Amino acid sequence: MAAGPTVASSAATPAAEGAGELNVLHWWTSASERAAANHVAARMAENGLKWVDGAVAGGGGGPAIKVLNERILRRMAPKVAQLNGQSMTEWADMGLLLELDGVAAKRNWSKVMFPQVMAQVTVHGHVVAAPLGIQRINNLYLNKAVFKRLGLDLPNDWDGLERAAAKLRAAGITPVAFSDEPWQVATVFEAMLLSEAGPVLYRRMLEQRDLSAFDDPALERALKRLRNWRNLALPANSALGIAPGERPWTDVVADFAAERAAMMIMGDWARGELGTMGLEGERDFSCKAVPGTAQAHLYSIDTLAMLAGNGGSQADQEKMAELLGSATLQLGYNRIKGSIPVRRDVPVDELDPCAQQSFHLFANPNTPRVPSLVHRMAFGEVGKNAIIETVHRFALDPSQTPAAAQRKLQGLLRALAPKTKASP
Ligand code: GAL
Secondary structure, three states: OOOOOOOOOOOOOOOOOOOHHHHHEEEOOOHHHHHHHHHHHHHHHHHHEEEEEEEOOHHHHHHHHHHHHHHHHOOOOOOOOEEEOOOHHHHHOOOEOOOOHHHHOOOOOHHOHHEEEEEEEEEEEEEEOOOEEEEEEEEEEEEEHHHHOOOOOOOOOOHHHHHHHHHHHOOOOOOOOOOHHHHHHHHHHHHHHHHHHHHHHHHHOOOOOHHHHOHHHHHHHHHHHHHHHHHOOOOOOOOOOOOOOOOOOOHHHHHHHHHOEEEEEEHHHHHHHHHHHOOOOOOOEEEEOOOOOOOOOEHHHHHHHEOOOOOOOHHHHHHHHHHOOOOHHHHHHHHHOEEEEEEEEOOOHOOOOOHHHHHHHHHHHHHHHEEEOOOOOOOOHHHHHHHHHHHHHHOOOOOOOHHHHHHHHHHHHHHHOOOOOOOO
């Protein structure tokens, strides 16, 4: 049995599989994502299971989900797929997902896991996926070496960030690491929306889909912030205003790590990646929250669903699900990935200070936990893609006013049909 994953087999042509072999379709292809997946594969190998890798490159998983759809239509479903958030409901409704109620009951998931996690993986009363980790999205990373070298204090608010940006620029350093890739632009935007709107209004907009909430001036302010932030990503030595470009998120992290840029807003996966580059949270970079969001946890939960109808594999799929939820795997995987365990009973003092902070915040019942739009916690694939596109167009088109983008978003939400009742 191999100790690690086999090299990516083409996702469209799965190799024939033997007993214990599970082909896994996912989008973890960066160094840290790969290492985290390898960790899972190694634990599986110890338990007589083989992770047959079906990685589809593309941060945020857009391409992977397209491949998954195609494979399902061609009746070539993988046995296991990364399937986060709301899409799970759609897939479960079609009877495509194996129900894992037996595993959940045996391992007492409803007790040991966070209630939000169980809510996320439960559809119509059935557990339909195994949760792996919780990512915090509203992180502001500041490169401490750069700030120290320039004798700058670490800013805590937007004005402070703007002032620091001016000094960074004067010193020839691009203030902000950024990418124009749509899902990345929108991930930054949702953190800004949380900052301007606060958790209650954010939820009214994206969870309850209350159209009147889209009239609020906080939305226009968040759009303005997004535009300002992107402007701070224009190269320091360029008077021409060269666009940041649609670069993979790993390039953005590399710019930040190599001190080509000093500030970055990104989900916890960035911390995993910085870890593989030898940078540690709080020692080399701060893990502050995006201004105005310190009390809130804008989250995304990574989950693996087991596809139904893979005759003969159910026992292996259940065994894998059981393993994914175990305390030791939770700790090992999340330490590499940058996320935090989905269980409440894991000794998190072994994780870095940023992860501990995220964990304690998430665990505190008074913390507003706010679902990520971009990472499918509030909308399924189609809805979130439409919103991402609208935000992306605005960010890249200086002729579009924030007020116009606000109206477009409201119109889009109207077309996507508001929910009839608020979610619990
Ligand atoms: C998210 C996912 C993370 C990370 C990130 C970048 O959707 O939840 O685990 O992989 O994309 O690819």
